Amino acid sequence: MISTTIENGVATLTLGNAERKNAMSAAALAAFADAIEALRCDTMVRAVILTGAGSDFCSGGDVSAMQGPADTAAVRRRMIESQRPCAALATFDKPVIAAVDGVAYGAGFSIALMADFIVASERARFCLAFARMGLVPDLGALHTLPRIIGTQRTRELVYSARELAAREAHALGIVLEVVPGEALGARAHELALAMSVQSPDAFAMTKRLLAQTFERDFGALLDAEAGVQAIALTSPYLREAAARFARKEAPLFRWPRNDREG
Known part of the structure; x- marks a missing residue:
């Protein structure tokens, strides 16, 4: 089933x-x-x-x-x-x-x-x-x-x-x-x-904010944004992504181009 x-x-x-x-x-x-x-x-x-x-x-x-x-x-x-x-x-x-x-x-x-x-x-x-x-x-x-x-x-x-x-x-x-x-x-x-290689925490927080975007006023959204961004900016994922950027290495996440579009 x-x-x-x-x-x-x-x-x-x-x-x-x-x-x-x-x-x-x-x-x-x-x-x-x-x-x-x-x-x-x-x-x-x-x-x-x-x-x-x-x-x-x-x-x-x-x-x-x-x-x-x-x-x-x-x-x-x-x-x-x-x-x-x-x-x-x-x-x-x-x-x-x-x-x-x-x-x-x-x-x-x-x-x-x-x-x-x-x-x-x-x-x-x-x-x-x-x-x-x-x-x-x-x-x-x-x-x-x-x-x-x-x-x-x-x-x-x-x-x-x-x-x-x-x-x-x-x-x-x-x-x-x-x-x-x-x-x-x-x-x-x-x-x-x-x-799947995105930061799971950043993705989850982004998805939750998007789900609330029509219910929150702008000030409330900015306040929520500040809270979740503080978490993201202090995450191990951010540290690794920033280190890769400094070393000019490939990013952790890259959106795959669509070469199959019909």
């Missing part, structure tokens, strides 16, 4: 139900949340890639489990439980890259939006398909997407439930890079490996 592999400090978390385009059942979402929490606690893991088994990322929630009458209170409790992966990813201090091939529909799109970056194949397709089923977007999409593309564009994508090709998603700023399908895994791993 959910599988995890770890190589050179990079964990790949795979949504596994290829026959159903990795549709997420309640059990799969619970396993997904548990896997994220395990990676949070694993000190050997420095970055995470989210991907799907087969040729798709995730087609959304398991529609077969939504049919028939149900008790509203019970469904609400189930929905709160299904939000566990979002809560886990929202406070996940390590870099997360979503490698999206094929469809990222409904909850699959929502999950991808929880990553720090989305790298997509040329055949990737995104859709907040909830309105097609008379549903409200869930798993945090109404929080994450407006912060990327603004409220007006979010309304259009939510209300229309139309599909976005990878190129349009890139143009809107949802996708960081579009690469040929056969290069997707390698590029996601290349980015994750590069980010």
Whole structure:
């Protein structure tokens, strides 16, 4: 259902139900949340890639489990439980890259939006398909997407439930890079490996400040910035980076150029 592999400090978390385009059942979402929490606690893991088994990322929630009458209170409790992966990813201090091939529909799109970056194949397709089923977007999409593309564009994508090709998603700023399908895994791993050598403390503090940027006023942000920068400026990572700079050696961290963009 959910599988995890770890190589050179990079964990790949795979949504596994290829026959159903990795549709997420309640059990799969619970396993997904548990896997994220395990990676949070694993000190050997420095970055995470989210991907799907087969040729798709995730087609959304398991529609077969939504049919028939149900008790509203019970469904609400189930929905709160299904939000566990979002809560886990929202406070996940390590870099997360979503490698999206094929469809990222409904909850699959929502999950991808929880990553720090989305790298997509040329055949990737995104859709907040909830309105097609008379549903409200869930798993945090109404929080994450407006912060990327603004409220007006979010309304259009939510209300229309139309599909976005990878190129349009890139143009809107949802996708960081579009690469040929056969290069997707390698590029996601290349980015994750590069980010894994950043200072874990500086990255975690930066990610937390970015998550709060729309909730803090400017003065509060500057105050928080001073506190975390004091930690970063007295870290062993900074001392090593500065020494390498003085010796004119290669830096510890360098963003890998994309030579595969489709």
